[in-house]
Amino acid sequence: MATVPIPQSRVDDATPVAIVSGGSRGLGLAVVERLLERGDRVATFSRGRSGRLDDLTARHPGELFATTLDAADPVAVASFVGATIARFGRIDSCVANAAIAAEGVLATTADALIAELLAVNIQGSIVLVRECVRQWLVQPRPPTPDGTGSAVMVSSSVAARGSPGLSVYAATKGALESFARSLAREVGSRGIRVNCVAPGFLETDLSASLPAGDRARLVRRTPLGRLGMPADVVGAIDFLTSRRSAFITGQTITVDGGGGF
Numbered sequence: 001m002a003t004v005p006i007p008q009s010r011v012d013d014a015t016p017v018a019i020v021s022g023g024s025r026g027l028g029l030a031v032v033e034r035l036l037e038r039g040d041r042v043a044t045f046s047r048g049r050s051g052r053l054d055d056l057t058a059r060h061p062g063e064l065f066a067t068t069l070d071a072a073d074p075v076a077v078a079s080f081v082g083a084t085i086a087r088f089g090r091i092d093s094c095v096a097n098a099a100i101a102a103e104g105v106l107a108t109t110a111d112a113l114i115a116e117l118l119a120v121n122i123q124g125s126i127v128l129v130r131e132c133v134r135q136w137l138v139q140p141r142p143p144t145p146d147g148t149g150s151a152v153m154v155s156s157s158v159a160a161r162g163s164p165g166l167s168v169y170a171a172t173k174g175a176l177e178s179f180a181r182s183l184a185r186e187v188g189s190r191g192i193r194v195n196c197v198a199p200g201f202l203e204t205d206l207s208a209s210l211p212a213g214d215r216a217r218l219v220r221r222t223p224l225g226r227l228g229m230p231a232d233v234v235g236a237i238d239f240l241t242s243r244r245s246a247f248i249t250g251q252t253i254t255v256d257g258g259g260g261f
Helices: 026-037 051-059 074-088 111-138 167-190 212-220 230-240
Strands: 017-021 041-046 064-068 093-096 149-154 192-199 252-255
Touching (some): 017 026, 017 074, 017 111, 026 041, 026 093, 026 230, 051 064, 064 074, 074 111, 093 111, 111 149, 111 192, 149 167, 149 230, 230 252
Parallel strands (some): 017 041, 017 093, 041 064, 093 149, 192 252
């Protein structure tokens, strides 16, 4: 079990603070960049570092707190949330983005791989949101109808429509959507909002490994004629973690270029 060292600096103003899991590359990194651009202070963790995240940290030393940990370790995730509060004094939004994907038919999928997918994709996200909800329940509620906090789970379009070879991954994402709908009802009276964003196939390391024929098939069945980019999804997450979505909770927004028609 790992713990996250608590930074010594602390900021106590009302600047919004966001947590993003899996923020070292791909969609997670794009979300971190957008939230910094809009003026949030951001805390993020991932299994490993990346050059782009290191550069971003160097450019925003007082606004970005980044560390490495395993999302499947609940003690480390809870420690990270505590370290974020110690540094920034509050949490306003949480984006549960960290996930792993594995392609293969179920009949040949090993027990260890199933357990890892469940631990990272479901348990890791639920524990992160739980720790944020605990903070929101004691954090002073703003004197506006905008709510106390916003949690966004990153799901996937395959949760709703399925995809051969991704049954376990799809199950983990479908679980997050069910979790979000139930939690939204549980905590809505406390001003806490919970939503999901479900991207289609994106131009990421995962899609880059697809055979050319599979990639072409995905593009053909997408009405907008291309795979998505992380920037295509960031706007929905930006919206759901902002005051502009103050009356939206328990929803899943699909961002897939129309591929789910």
